[in-house]
Amino acid sequence: MVSNDLLVQQAAAYKREARKDFEAALAALISLAFRYKSMGENFLWSADPELEAEANRICRNLSDTCASKAKARAVAVMDECLDYFDGEAAWDFIAEPTSGESLLTRFDMAGSHLLELLEIWIALAFVNGMTKTYLKIEILRYLANPYASPLWKGLAGVLKWGPGYMKDIAAQLALIGQDAIIGAVRRAEWLDAMAKGATFWIWRRGSNFKCEDCQERAGQAFPIDIPFSEMHARCMCWPEYHYE
Numbered sequence: 001m002v003s004n005d006l007l008v009q010q011a012a013a014y015k016r017e018a019r020k021d022f023e024a025a026l027a028a029l030i031s032l033a034f035r036y037k038s039m040g041e042n043f044l045w046s047a048d049p050e051l052e053a054e055a056n057r058i059c060r061n062l063s064d065t066c067a068s069k070a071k072a073r074a075v076a077v078m079d080e081c082l083d084y085f086d087g088e089a090a091w092d093f094i095a096e097p098t099s100g101e102s103l104l105t106r107f108d109m110a111g112s113h114l115l116e117l118l119e120i121w122i123a124l125a126f127v128n129g130m131t132k133t134y135l136k137i138e139i140l141r142y143l144a145n146p147y148a149s150p151l152w153k154g155l156a157g158v159l160k161w162g163p164g165y166m167k168d169i170a171a172q173l174a175l176i177g178q179d180a181i182i183g184a185v186r187r188a189e190w191l192d193a194m195a196k197g198a199t200f201w202i203w204r205r206g207s208n209f210k211c212e213d214c215q216e217r218a219g220q221a222f223p224i225d226i227p228f229s230e231m232h233a234r235c236m237c238w239p240e241y242h243y244e
């Protein structure tokens, strides 16, 4: 069975890595943009083909890095905890959904949001004579809500991101990867338990966080053909498999 503690540890470690990778990509994009200072308030990634290609390369690299680190964390848990499945193989057939967006597509969406966010910040930096370092500090300070920056006054509604997307892109990268890690590990654990002849599982709580949904299900038994799917970060509930 999967150790809940190990899964939580690996998800948390991934989150810290994603934050670092995000900050490195941010610094690289700012440095790149500052070579095009002459654009001033009209700064646009697409205004220069070389600039745009290099910005896209940095974002693609961020997606690849996040995806491979999420995979490494999930594989580490699966290799340690599963009997019937090799972690690497399990990831390959579990992590990529047969329908819906792939993991890389979800990371790429965060990257393109990053470019949209930076386009505004960089034009503001050029107009206001900000240095690269100061700009980076300001972006991180207002990452969760850029509209709170005094410089963004009058720009309300300029970021038109669909529902479900966070303004805080570092948090979005963390969420996408953690969902992938937890989703893949829980699904592999379910297949592993079935392969070993599990007949049902019991909903167990991983914390005493106040959550009516999880509290209601706690202690209930579910037939094995229903997979455990719910995972609240604060509840950290888990399925206890039974083999009788």
Ligand SMILES: [Zn+2]
Pocket: 211, 213, 214, 215, 232, 235
């Ligand atoms: Zn819950």
